Amino acid sequence: MKKISFLTLLLVIGLVVAGCSNDTSGGAEGEVGGEITVWAHPFTGDAEKEEEMWDKISTSFQEEYDAEVNIEIIPWANRDQKILTALAANNGPDVFYAIPDQMPQYADVGMLLELDPYLEGYDMDDFVDSALVSTTWKDKLYGLPILQSVDTLFYNKSVIEAIGEDPENLPETWKEFEAWAVKAKEQGFYATSFQGGGSMNNTLYPYIWQAGGDIVSADNEVLINGEGGVEAFSFINKMYKNGWIPEDSVTAMEQNALWEDGQMLAILGSGNTLANLQNKGKIDFVIGPPLKNKKQAAYGTTGMFVVPSNTDNPATAAEFVKTLTNAENQRTFNKVTQYIPARESSKDIFDEQPFLSQLASYTQYTLPGVINPKGRDIMPMIQAQLQAMLEGDVTPQEAADAAAEAIEGAVSQ
């Protein structure tokens, strides 16, 4: 008797589960209208300016369509969890913000709406090519890009002078950078930052790409322990053992204080680093190009807006994403947030901002991370191997091989 009632309970729960998740319809149907909810995040920390910006963008949409748009600003904290939880209950937003390594993971399990059917007659050519690469998964487009960023080196001018180098003539290759690093170390400076507790996108990956290697391809070919990969592991190991990067690089989440205090030659940063430096005006800086060993490369994210596949109002949601990422709204958005617009025609906002346009010129070298549904799963595995190497437990070759093995296991599941 007890057993039967328990089984019934299981059945009921099972039905609830199935019932909650039985809602996948595609196709470009439906009229634009009704109400949609958009989840964005505090991009700058200046809530007032951002509110104005969103008002302007949603007004531009409502002028054209008879639809209501609720913009909700969601804190960054535990953002994945919040989105997944809400979508699971079929109670999520109709449009939300995603980055390139999230997108394939979500698209692969059918969580995102394919946008191609909605794009007839929409100006796609104006989008930056490298941005569209990041919004596409298996030849289908799942998001439209709003912003790009590029990670490159910001040099402290007074440190450059202290080591007797020329700020007009910044390092372009690993070799040149090494020469500077040695001098910096001699003078008691750190050469650069390495936030080993953070994302591999800002640590290991750019070095792998610069060495001509890759991590794992979209069709699951593991490349991390190839020649380029091992070279990157070795280079990082050398930087750590020689004290070119700080002692806490194994797990550090940020090393801003060392940079702010003038103890570091160069910090890896992007748009917000620039905004901070300009606001404070304390450090005199120059921006250097992304380094190269075999190939010039940098990590650069592409921020995009996507539509979940269980939205009640796909037509309006898709239309809003289109309006949000048009040339005019890209200008509005990126002027406030100080990112690089993902459309060529919107890049005119930099005319008076030489540093931003310098950053924008590097977007041609950027790669968006690992585009694979397991892209984010494998990151902690690679991180652990990298940390083991920095702690001196394994050699660079062993670390790369162990990372490759772990990736192999993850993608074969």
Place this chain on the structure above:
Amino acid sequence: MKKFFTYILLFILTFSFLLPFLIMVLGSFKEVEYVLLDPFFWIPNDPSIANYTYIFRDGIFLRWILNSVIITIIPVFSQMFLCAVLGYIFAKKKFPGREAIFWTFMAVIMIPQQLLIIPKYIMFAQFGWINTYWALIVPELWGIMGVFLIRQYLQGIPNDFEEAAYIDGANDIQIFFKIILPLSIPVVATVGTFSFISNWNDLFQPLIYMTEEKMFPVTVGLASLLGKEGNFGVEMTGSTLSFIPTFLIFLFFQRYFTEGIQMSGLK
């Protein structure tokens, strides 16, 4: 000599326990975006209330405080009452399965809340509770740790009063209100204070259940003011503001704590 040593130890401990608090309060008067190397970077040589004016720039902050008050006060009073009732039941009443029920309660609170969040959210969405106070109030109406503490306390109180009252013909609801509740006021105040602290400071649950700005409690509202990189000054200001009520509650009720936690069995 012994006294001297005690005071030295006291001084060191006081300094280290005071430090985070000092950094928080002084840092709130300093416009600095992130932590710096200088050990005293948080001391404002040029104090400014810019962070406060920023947080209070429009009425929404007051609304967040109101939300926090609502989702805190109701559970606090409800917990004080229900935990007292349950503590009494589990300490004094005899019925089949009493221990089994109690220890099941104890076992289930050990499940990590991180995991229950999805089933709970799905359920709340069915109830239409998302973006309402219900999602944060109803599940918190009583709490097992409070029941546990009050049960421990009442177990130490002799049954004499109760039995005398039964003989006088009182029923046990009267006994609870006339004898048990007055006896347990100190321990109930302790439960209330700890419940206040935990509900007021909870970030995780409201972060998941609330998406509309006007429904945010203070903790989530402050998080929503921070950009991707955070901002040291604004964080300190927000923490100082949300710290004040919890600390006042502690100061006000701390005299009850001692009495409340004392178990008669210790005598």
Place this chain on the structure above:
Amino acid sequence: MTLKNNNKRFNKTKSKLPFKERFRKNAIVYIFLFPILIHFAIFQVFPFLFSFVLTFMDWRVIGNSEWVGLKHWVNFFNDKLAWKALWNTFMFSVYYIVPTMALGLILALIINSGVKFAGFFKGIFFLPVVTSFVIIAGLWGWLFRGTDNGMVNWVLNIFGVDSQLFLSDSGQALIVLAGLSIFKVAGSTMIYYFAGLQSIPNQLYEAARIDGASPLKIFWKVTFPLLKPIHFYVAIITTIGSFQIFDSAYLLTGGGPNYATTTIVFYLYQQGFSSLNLSYAAVLSYALFFVILVVSLIQRKYLGKESSFY
């Protein structure tokens, strides 16, 4: 007092007393316990069973989920990382539980020793309990920075000790995180111990002193044993807290270096919400549940039983 005895006594009462009389003595049980049980079933048991069902599926956030039987459970037994995470969690408890109790007791002893402004100091020691965790964690990371200019390293250097890596060293990171939790929680432990100390009658101390016992001996022979119910309560709350440790790893180390601070809740969070493997996360939470259950049964057996004498 065991369950069996209760049952016997209850049955006896039942056969003797008429319903009205029983209701008079137990009305509160009927009126309050049933609604509470329903509340408990809805908000605790149902979500818990729901996640139990998840363990047998490949659960999708959107779209159809499939039944996969014991796949995730089998994976768990072969997942070295899950066992490492359980081990880390256990080690964290070792570093955390006893020191928290000890520090709380020391603070309480100081306050109870007749120092001036005891109430004021009590307030100060309670400050970390009411200060936000994010602030304290940030401060802790700052104090224990692994470079030469970290505060703690700076102090160590003065005493001629080499700089330590702290959070960047797999041997030290977990201990530093435990230190953070000790600092955050000791204030509330102190409150419980202080209350306990206050209720120990002075005559006991005097009697011991007349017998010529040293202060240390008085502490171990009189004070410490008399605090047993407090030890029990504090042990339970710190144990639960230690097994659910998550925030500090999330904020300060990201689980590293080389998984040294990947605790079980951190790992299940990562599996569930970064890797979208919610079913496996559910398995991990069940594993944690069983561990806590076993530990608390043991605690109850050794600590709880004796406390019921009081």
